[in-house]
Amino acid sequence: MGKKKKNSGNGTGNDDGFFQCAPTDANGTPIDVERETLEEMRQRHAREIQSVREYCQKFFQSGMKQAKTKAMIEEGKVTDRHLEEENALERRVFGTPDASSSEGEEEEEEDKSKTDKEEASEERKQQGGPTKAQKRREKKAAEEKARELAIEMERARLRESGPSKKEIEEEAMRRALKALDLTLREVKADGHCLYRAVAEQVDEMKEESRYGEVRTMCKDEMLKNREEYEAFVEMEEAGSYEKYCEKVGSTAEWGGHVEMLAIARALRRNVEVFEVRPGGEVEKMVVECVGSGVEGEEGKGGSSFPLRVAFMKESYTLGEHYDAVVSL
Structure with a gap:
């Protein structure tokens, strides 16, 4: 995961010494990643990994301090971007929700911030219907159940279609x-x-x-x-x-x-x-x-x-x- 920089070229460095790699096809022509298939994306990812590794060789050749750590982080930034691109493709194709959305994080943080005593007090005040805490627990349970169902459906599909x-x-x-x-x-x-x-x-x-x-x-x-x-x-x-x-x-x-x-x-x-x-x-x-x-x-x-x-x-x-x- 790395700080975003403006991309230019196909696997080069900039003045700050950070690797840049604009998405291109095998001929070096810029492409729209949202129109790629999964196979095309992974072929591009393999090319980009090769490019960043070649770029990082200069760290070792120049005798840079902590060259190994610098090279690992540079490659890590590229692989983390690849992960984000594949997850985005998955959401476009399957409509998979983003598990790390800000709304989910806010709810999780709110859950942690409430003590059991505060939730019990809220429940006593609102005995006529479900409390906010109850609704959060029910929503979380429903999401977990949906996840388990998705896994089981995928397993069933795999049993029918082979490895x-x-x-x-x-x-x-x-x-x-x-x-x-x-x-x-x-x-x-x-x-x-x-x-x-x-x-x-x-x-x-x-x-x-x-x-x-x-x-x-x-x-x-x-x-x-x-x-x-x-x-x-x-x-x-x-x-x-x-x-x-x-x-x-x-x-x-x-x-x-x-x-x-x-x-x-x-x-x-x-x-x-x-x-x-x-x-x-x-x-x-x-x-x-x-x-x-x-x-x-x-x-x-x-x-x-x-x-x-x-x-x-x-x-x-x-x-x-x-x-x-x-x-x-």
Whole structure:
């Protein structure tokens, strides 16, 4: 996730040293992303990933300080934009609601701000009909039920039509992980999946339900070392860097590369990210915890005891998802 810049050209840098990549076809002709098919979009995404990797080579050639971190963040900005484009395409095709809409976030924040005592008092005052709190709970339950129904309908469709992209991706991931004596551990897909997958692997937590503690650690690290992250976050919707960090700590905002880097540094542990590439091979990317004055502790953190997650791109029609990767 990165700060928006005006695009010019097909995979170049600007005066600030940020990678730019305007959407074009294979011949370099500018295109309208809203008219692309999913296959065309993913072919373009593959070209753009290749372009940003070639662009990032100059960091290493010039001996730039923290070249690895800079390159990872630049590529992360591009992959996060790809995620946004695929989600937008999904909403246009399937009419899938945006789970991270401002209205949903406001309701979630309002739920958290009310104490049980205040809600009980409100219910006593309005015994003649459903209270606001009851309506919120009912709406949340209805949304969860609709989500479960969508998943079940997708599973039924898959049983009738044979292996899906999701099943092919999952099989490739499990096969590759098994060769490393690792396996997938699924976590709930609710916008907190990255933080749930991490919480599963932290000794002090050991359960995905404690994802809120991981979010808090991430937020605190981003606030403490602002200069390391501010240039790479999207602040237009949040309004300010501080408000963006508050969203990281208290809402179901999906976590990207910047948040993953902050988690690695907060916990002093590298994060290994496994992903199935278009050709079916599984690629591992390492988000290093060094930086911000942090070094991985031998035997406790860094490369000796990494956190591991699987980035799953074909999670039904519900968008990208992170699962935990653990030892067999």
